Amino acid sequence: MTEPYTPPKVWTWEVPSGGTFASINRPIAGPTHDKTLPVGEQPLQLYSLATPNGVKVTVMLEELLALGKPAEYDAWLIEISKGDQFGSGFVEVNPNSKIPAMMDHSVTPPQRIFESGSILLYLAEKFGALIPTDLAGRTECLSWLFWQMGSAPYLGGGFGHFYAYAPEKMEYPINRFAMETKRQLDVLDRHLADKDWMAGGEYSIADIAIYAWYGNLVLGRAYNAAEFLDVASYKNVLAWAQKIDARPAVIRGRKVNRNWGQPWEQLPERHSAADLDALPKAP
Structure with missing residues (x-):
């Protein structure tokens, strides 16, 4: 500033x-x-x-x-x-x-x-x-759903605002929210290293919610920030997002x-x- x-x-x-x-x-x-x-x-x-x-x-x-x-x-x-x-x-x-x-x-x-x-x-x-019907699967699904609801304000309201929408570029808030966005992408990348879907064995509302924000980010559709955030380095997130992106219902929705x-x-x-x-x- x-x-x-x-x-x-x-x-x-x-x-x-x-x-x-x-x-x-x-x-x-x-x-x-x-x-x-x-x-x-x-x-x-x-x-x-x-x-x-x-x-x-x-x-x-x-x-x-x-x-x-x-x-x-x-x-x-x-x-x-x-x-x-x-x-x-x-x-x-x-x-x-x-x-x-x-x-x-x-x-x-x-x-x-x-x-x-x-x-x-x-x-x-x-x-x-x-949504999984067993207690363990349902709990995992809802944990990730609520993670997304709590984390996205840092991505959209924080990083997206200061990087793309604020009236001027300011180093401190961009650095602060870029760091947090990349930490969240790393959370996802580590989780998806040995899983097909967020809740484990089946596609669920957790995948839908997280894809809408972080999937579109790594697919290069958010804030024109793919290169800045080096989204290609999150290979597990990218593969998961591409798989969801190809679903006919997702294309329609x-x-x-x-x-x-x-x-x-x-x-x-x-x-x-x-x-x-x-x-x-x-x-």
């Missing part, structure tokens, strides 16, 4: 802090405007965007459908850069105003579910899939609630499997 900073005795919010998401960051909760959420015909209503946390859920739903589970869903686009997450309807589903959020209308009264890890666990238990990229990569709203089937083919 070029100038020392002395924190005030009491912090007050005076001006936006700058950076890519400055216009939507604020120190208070609650809605900023009235907006009713749309509701489609499917039992599950997803309100999301294809960020890593959003991709977790769309991949999960597509995996469940691939298994023959009755997990049909409507996926509605929430454009966080425009503040959709602060609409009154969305805040009713998720008082924390973060995507993804879901309503299950197959139960009475309809059940809201927020936080991506909670949604994955809810769907796994509801449909009896993608990554396209849902996406409104950027090539035409064959994006489906801002999804209301049936036919919507994905109708996308143009990649050349």
